[in-house]
Amino acid sequence: MQFQLSFNIKRSLSDICHSDAVMLCGSCFTENIGSKMSGAKMNICMNPQGILFNPMSIANCLEACMDNKEYNANELFQHNEIWNHWDFHSRFSGTDKDVVLSEMNRSIKKGNNFLKQADWLIITFGSSYQYFLSASNDIIGVGNCHKAPGNWFEKRMLDIDEMQQRWQQTLDKLKVFNPNLKIIFTISPVRHYRDGLAENNLSKARLFELIYRLADKKEHLQYFPAFEIVNDVLRDYRFFEQDMVHPNHQATQFVWEQFVKTYFNDTDINLSRQIEDIITALNHRPRFKETSAHQRFQEGVKQKIVSLKGKFPYLNFDEEMHQMQY
Structure with missing residues (x-):
């Protein structure tokens, strides 16, 4: 059974690039x-x-x-x-x-x-x-x-x-x-x-x-x-x-x-998902910030940010990097 109208949106001939x-x-x-x-x-x-x-x-x-x-x-x-x-x-x-x-x-x-x-x-x-x-x-x-x-x-x-x-x-x-x-x-x-x-x-x-x-x-x-x-x-x-x-x-x-x-396009969709994963991770509020486990977690997030910025230099993660200092 079909419970929704079939509605196909025509793909745009012009892409919105992530850097636009x-x-x-x-x-x-x-x-x-x-x-x-x-x-x-x-x-x-x-x-x-x-x-x-x-x-x-x-x-x-x-x-x-x-x-x-x-x-x-x-x-x-x-x-x-x-x-x-x-x-x-x-x-x-x-x-x-x-x-x-x-x-x-x-x-x-x-x-x-x-x-x-x-x-x-x-x-x-x-x-x-x-x-x-x-x-x-x-x-x-x-x-x-x-x-x-x-x-x-x-x-x-x-x-x-x-x-x-x-x-x-x-x-x-x-x-x-x-x-x-x-x-x-x-x-x-x-x-x-x-x-x-x-x-x-x-x-x-x-x-x-x-x-x-x-x-x-x-x-x-x-x-x-x-x-x-x-x-x-x-x-x-x-x-x-x-x-x-x-x-x-x-x-x-x-x-x-x-x-x-x-x-x-697929490249920018994938980039957006990676950014979303980073933001979601940073929104997690740990109970014990001083633990080595949390320090390893933060270092992993920092590495992901550095890797993305290396591929896409225009990305600005200053706020997130500042957040991880406290």
Whole structure:
């Protein structure tokens, strides 16, 4: 008997090499994939403005990086004694205005430098809904509401033609900024059920249509079916967290495995597994660090690291080597 739909993902014609520079931008699902890459010691830059969900805010983030935009203090606002910016996720917020502004500009500068030489850009759209400041004389779309009162905003679903026009401009600009950049679009499998289930389906449908219009028959633009893997292949609430909307560890691990099969070659898959074995070994907490058995264990791990660095000099195990000194 067969208990799953047969779903074969077409192998990418271009491999993501372990040494490639990969930038990721978009929803919280982007960070799940990004953390897997980071754990595999890949060279990544993730969400220069923090987690973003709607296509317009994600486009704004990428253009801010390309322009090396410098934000000023007048653009920040204070709510409940916390300084925030409408373009940035709340992980950049804080009580010290100068520190907040400095961290925001530092992150955009890092994004600018990284995007110039990136090999890949992975974009994850989460929702077609965006919030707009209702009290503003200008139409200002926000990337994060920062738990401000609901009556500060108007919420609307973005028009497909409006999103396509904006994103075509962004893609054209990216092509000039970094001509060798390859782009992978994904759609977050997370259901935004607070929008309403029917409304969420319509929102996701617009994202699918947007990507189809942008990426159809363009070799440097690809689509990876993370949404379909979770909602059509796994298709069971046991693969979700208790909130019933966010994929759990098993689900994200399964998506990662499918991503690796699609974009990595055998050499890089093997390298990633060796790195994972080293990290797993170091995460073990011994009861008696002073024993000779533990010292031999650590020496064995060090030898594995030295061997890998000899073959792949770009790998950075400084943190792990420092950890073994204590």
